[in-house]
Amino acid sequence: MSNPIDRRDFLKTAGLTAASLSFGAAALQGRPPELIRNSPGHPRLLSGCCAYSYRKYLQNGPMTMEDFIREAVELEIDGVDMTTYYLKSTEPSYLLGLRRLAFRNGVPFSGAAIGTNMCQPDPGKRDAEIDKIKKWLEATELLGASHLRVFGGEVPKGASDEQGIQWVVETMKPACDYAAAKGITLGIESHGGITSKAANILEILRRVDSPYAGCNLDISNFQEDPYTQIEACIPYATHTHIRDFYGEARKPLDLERVWKLFAQGGYKGFTSAEYEGEEDPKTGVLKLLARIKALNKQYSTV
Numbered sequence: 505m506s507n508p509i510d511r512r513d514f515l516k517t518a519g520l521t522a523a524s525l526s527f528g529a530a531a532l533q534g535r536p537p538e539l540i541r542n543s544p545g546h547p548r549l550l551s552g553c554c555a556y557s558y559r560k561y562l563q564n565g566p567m568t569m570e571d572f573i574r575e576a577v578e579l580e581i582d583g584v585d586m587t588t589y590y591l592k593s594t595e596p597s598y599l600l601g602l603r604r605l606a607f608r609n610g611v612p613f614s615g616a617a618i619g620t621n622m623c624q625p626d627p628g629k630r631d632a633e634i635d636k637i638k639k640w641l642e643a644t645e646l647l648g649a650s651h652l653r654v655f656g657g658e659v660p661k662g663a664s665d666e667q668g669i670q671w672v673v674e675t676m677k678p679a680c681d682y683a684a685a686k687g688i689t690l691g692i693e694s695h696g697g698i699t700s701k702a703a704n705i706l707e708i709l710r711r712v713d714s715p716y717a718g719c720n721l722d723i724s725n726f727q728e729d730p731y732t733q734i735e736a737c738i739p740y741a742t743h744t745h746i747r748d749f750y751g752e753a754r755k756p757l758d759l760e761r762v763w764k765l766f767a768q769g770g771y772k773g774f775t776s777a778e779y780e781g782e783e784d785p786k787t788g789v790l791k792l793l794a795r796i797k798a799l800n801k802q803y804s805t806v
Contacts, residue, residue: 554745570605584606645686706737
């Protein structure tokens with residue numbers, strides 16, 4: 505017969521268990537003790553590609569998302585970002601089929617990407633955006649991905665950034681609570697509008713205050729002083745989209761300078777090509793990925 509548990513040991517163990525459960529519940533409800541950051545040092549940089557890079561072929565054929573997954577094998581990349589615009593449906597059988605095909609080809613999903621406009625003055629429209637995100641979180645879960653890209657949206661005429669930030673927070677916070685139950689992180693993209701400034705993105709994340717919220721860092725979308733703004737977002741980056749230009753004027757972006765910032769900030773995750781050049785993507789994506797892979801090899805310590 506085993507010895508009875510010492511009462512003091514039991515109370516100590518029970519207390520630790522209760523504390524663990526309490527912390528876990530808080531995390532699932534989107535209430536971390538502090539804003540989650542990437543820890544400096546030991547950058548882990550993985551190559552990837554967004555389905556959007558092949559939009560010329562995916563929008564109306566001849567390419568399918570199944571073909572895109574197979575293309576990833578030929579590209580010899582670490583994962584793919586599933587831009588949902590090109591999915592045939594959200595039926596479970598279709599999504600699970602893509603998941604199985606990716607698994608059998610050794611192609612992880614770095615995440616999925618949807619378009620949203622959370623910067624809505626109308627509470628009813630914000631609720632509709634929450635419902636939309638929930639729907640795509642369910643689809644992302646079926647795909648077996650752990651990240652979903654969302655957009656902040658445009659600030660309506662006559663509204664201030666402060667109002668826009670609060671509207672986004674009121675949308676993203678409950679969406680993150682729903683995402684937490686599925687273990688999926690929502691990455692708000694630096695994509696113009698309310699997210700055209702790093703300061704706005706960081707304030708949104710501070711107020712959302714969830715371990716399931718981060719920044720989908722598109723390095724090309726800052727109009728001014730891109731390196732300073734990229735550096736500010738790196739601690740909160742959960743995924744990145746890569747082009748070799750920035751802003752509407754498409755000024756050249758020094759990718760090596762950006763990778764040095766990734767390394768200094770300890771970014772760990774995917775560097776996904778999102779090709780938008782004039783060259784045919786069949787060759788343009790290869791060239792962009794060659795630069796990404798070389799930089800990953802140079803600056804990743806893992």
